[in-house]
Amino acid sequence: MMKSIKAASYPVHFQEKGYQEISSLISKNNYSTIFIMVDENTFELCYPKFIQNLETDKRIEVIEIESGEIHKNIETCIGVWNAITELGGDRKSVLITLGGGVITDLGGFVASCFKRGIDFINIPTTLLSMVDASVGGKTGVDLGVLKNQIGLFANPEMVLVDTDYLTTVSEREIKSGTAEIIKYGITYDRKLFNEIKNNKGLNINDLIFRSIEIKNEVVLQDPKEQNLRKILNFGHTLGHAIESFYLKSKDKENLTHGEAIAIGMVCESYMSEKLLGFPANKVSEIKEVILAIYKKTALLKKDFSAIMDLLKHDKKNVNGQVNFVLLKDFEDCQLDCKVPEELIIESMEFYNS
Template sequence: MTSISSLGSVIEIGTLNTSSFPSIINAYSKANIIIVVDENTHDLCLEYLITNFPDLERAEIILLPNGEENKVMEVCMQVWNAFSEYGFGRGDLVINLGGGMVSDMGGFLASVFKRGMNFINVPTTLLGMVDAAIGGKNGIDLGPYKNQLGTINNPKGVFVDTSFLNTLPEKEFYNGYAEMLKYGLIKDTSLFEVLKDFKKEADFHRLDIIERCIRIKVAISDNDPYEKGERKLLNFGHTIGHAIEGYFLAKNPVDHGYAVGLGMCAEAYISMLRGLLSKDSFQRIQALLAKTYPIINFSNQDIDGMIALMYNDKKNESGKIYSVLLSDIGAATYHNELSEKEIFDSFHHLSMLSTSLN
């Protein structure tokens, strides 16, 4: 069992049975315990939890509908009404059992209800384990704008047990993989080199690599929990990625990691256009991302729509669009203002790439 402390909370990596999870459950033996799940984690993950911890049989289960389109206020209102009817209070415990959608929304539900209930995250997707469950950002979307409503509030604990990955569909590993590549690209060249050779499913279960990613996220977010500076680095690929995800959400949804994969390719392209990143490094990054994430052929109308979304993204200020750019594989800078032309060119580049790959 590896234990990492992060701003008053603990992140434990290993099996739930050997972690401090059972003692947390014990500590709430006289309180209500609420387990938040979505439809898939209800069917595929809840039984493992309850079989291993029979005390949880008494827990109230809050079932969220699956998917990003449900990470919205309307669903929160229904859950808060249920919390209120059950009489839950600040002394109770919320367990978020799911991927990033469940931990983002469950963390927000718990943080806001009665000004803050205790919560812990048990991530069940690779993306949740290496990223979403860690660092205290909770929130929901507002129309096409990602994570516009939220809190920064660390869970009491995060318990990373890779047994949950046994039921994860293959495509979901690539959602987590995008965020793992991001850590390599912004901070750790040798991590990128290991990740680029990932081929089989067992690679994605590697605890050493999962731990390495978590340590990068914790080091950055603990230094700058409110994203005044260095934490912005974690947004690499997300200025453009969030616009892709938000724009297509109501039409033809693109998963978070897949959108970030394309966003990283576009932002690496802009880094190269500016002469910050060498052509050779860009080609290596593009080759990996283009073979992993399906490239979209964007129309001019799509590009206009995505640029309009970027202006309202919370990462941007005073009517300007900012992004993280790479100066090397493993080195990045934040707070780079992008021009509309650069963004246009990067989308056109992706579109041309999609044509040449087909």
């Protein structure tokens, strides 16, 4: 039995206990209508279990959006806002997000802006959204290919993590979430990284619990990402640019978020070696662990300049200067590092090598 985690202003409940808690929260807050946001996959695979375990006599309305990062945009938000409006949503409505990171990120944003804010509850159904998106108060959508360009800091009333939902997602999606667990290991908990490296008797529930615990510890200390929280961006600066590049390249298959971040972590480890003296053997260790999980994506030389252009729109940039989080060591990050353009390109060549 996993105990609950107390986040900023809301609890994270696990497994069966979560359903009791969600039912009593709904009853206590006396919501007028319960909107449940799903995509076609979670409606088919997760909604039946959820609705069977929810005890309420309130009106329930399901809002379905199309799955995929490509739909994580303002146009989808407008569709959801119109749907909630037509279904008579009011200020006492609650929005429950049931899905992966697209659903929880977009749903939290939609709820926070509807009539200047209604309550929302996150129920992540993918590993990525369990260990990352659903906790920490970031909501948002993409603007064109720029990830999470539009969004807010806004906390849910509750998060329910039921790892049973992981049986509904593909191996590739599980790996996508694993990249964030590796990140927590590298930046915050060497022991966690070693567990993944040794890959013996791993208990996914324990990994999830520990990841949420870490994210929560970091976010509580720095909710608005002024300093400490930036460590969670390790691998994400270059990773996001690579993810965006594949998203907008019509002739290339998209990378999952985790696949892109995994590449980003290898490259940024290499930058760390060159700029901060992060030991070369640890760079190799990280690269090996990652390449044992993710098949190598060939980064083409001719694509480097397009990736560099996308880097220039990273949310962490100030005055046109790209900011990286680099490693002095495991569990020891240096924030706001400037990296020469040549070294960024060199790091992608290192990944390829």
